[in-house]
Amino acid sequence: MKKFLLPREGQFYKANLHCHSVLSDGTLTPEELKNAYKAMGYSVLAITDHDIMVPHEELNDDNFLTLTGYEMEVNEQIDAPWPSKKSCHMCLISLEEYNKKQVCWHPEWYLFGHAAEHKDKIQVDEETAPYIRRYGGEGISEMMKIGRDKGFFVTYNHPTWSLENYEQYTAYHHMHAMEICNWGCVVEGYQEYNPRVYDDMLRAGKRIYCIGTDDNHGGGDMGGAWVMIKAPCLQYRAVTYALQNGHFYASQGPEIKAWWMENGQMHITTSPVKEIVFTCGNRHALRICAGEGKELQEGSFTVTEDMGYVRVTAVDAQGKCADTNACFVDDLLK
Numbered sequence: 631m632k633k634f635l636l637p638r639e640g641q642f643y644k645a646n647l648h649c650h651s652v653l654s655d656g657t658l659t660p661e662e663l664k665n666a667y668k669a670m671g672y673s674v675l676a677i678t679d680h681d682i683m684v685p686h687e688e689l690n691d692d693n694f695l696t697l698t699g700y701e702m703e704v705n706e707q708i709d710a711p712w713p714s715k716k717s718c719h720m721c722l723i724s725l726e727e728y729n730k731k732q733v734c735w736h737p738e739w740y741l742f743g744h745a746a747e748h749k750d751k752i753q754v755d756e757e758t759a760p761y762i763r764r765y766g767g768e769g770i771s772e773m774m775k776i777g778r779d780k781g782f783f784v785t786y787n788h789p790t791w792s793l794e795n796y797e798q799y800t801a802y803h804h805m806h807a808m809e810i811c812n813w814g815c816v817v818e819g820y821q822e823y824n825p826r827v828y829d830d831m832l833r834a835g836k837r838i839y840c841i842g843t844d845d846n847h848g849g850g851d852m853g854g855a856w857v858m859i860k861a862p863c864l865q866y867r868a869v870t871y872a873l874q875n876g877h878f879y880a881s882q883g884p885e886i887k888a889w890w891m892e893n894g895q896m897h898i899t900t901s902p903v904k905e906i907v908f909t910c911g912n913r914h915a916l917r918i919c920a921g922e923g924k925e926l927q928e929g930s931f932t933v934t935e936d937m938g939y940v941r942v943t944a945v946d947a948q949g950k951c952a953d954t955n956a957c958f959v960d961d962l963l964k
């Protein structure tokens with residue numbers, strides 16, 4: 631019997647889950663962002679301005695949905711110039727449309743770019759404010775837990791830009807997902823395609839998803855990395871339910887059409903690509919290559935109990951990747 635790892639029913643919706651507007655330090659208005667993303671075939675956009683969460687329902691239409699969210703940051707408290715300090719950024723996206731209250735906020739701090747001018751638009755979660763953020767495993771895990779407990783989808787952003795390494799990011803708990811690719815950082819010159827960080831996190835025991843985002847601040851950093859969300863319809867809760875349950879994959883180009891298990895074998899079908907790579911929690915792996923001048927659109931892999939998890943990467947002729955979430959063997963072989 632087939633076990634579908636992406637839902638068989640439903641439709642794929644292209645989404646950018648990390649984006650900045652003029653409300654913080656972006657150069658485009660929310661409306662300009664909508665128009666640009668719609669023109670690129672996106673259906674879902676989370677405008678996650680720095681420390682200012684403003685719903686953008688007015689931009690929603692039959693084919694376009696905005697998700698409500700914001701990005702929080704906390705910097706390492708050391709005596710060093712800013713470019714040398716480690717930093718941790720996370721996006722919080724409301725799982726319920728009515729959840730419009732920012733958590734872990736302080737009325738005097740944590741305003742970035744133009745956010746101070748729009749302070750009156752902020753609805754604060756009084757139970758968690760005023761909040762003093764602390765850098766480090768404990769402080770950041772607490773922020774992630776508060777976000778999760780208060781009904782947000784919590785993502786860990788751009789570890790490379792943040793100068794964070796294994797010691798820092800494996801100490802962060804309660805995130806739902808991490809950015810396997812942050813396109814805005816790639817455009818700026820950072821090595822921000824992070825498959826190794828995702829494997830580090832998974833091998834450290836985290837059961838998290840991976841997302842691709844633009845983290846765009848202007849016009850030249852849009853449409854480079856995204857997620858394809860499979861949901862029954864383009865309604866707020868249907869889309870966030872799909873996020874919560876991992877019904878999506880990350881991409882910079884290739885498409886994943888279907889992904890399933892059958893008789894201990896993992897199968898995937900994709901748009902035409904050069905390679906399909908299976909990565910596991912232990913020292914098993916498989917790279918299927920199309921060969922010179924050829925392309926392939928499917929791959930299979932035998933899953934065994936010792937693998938811990940399995941995830942798949944499809945790589946196209948331009949070197950662009952699509953990444954599935956990790957699936958855990960205890961789930962896959964049950």
Ligand SMILES: [Zn+2]
Pocket residue numbers: 701719787788
């Ligand atoms: Zn950031």
Ligand SMILES: [Zn+2]
Pocket residue numbers: 648649650701845
């Ligand atoms: Zn950002």
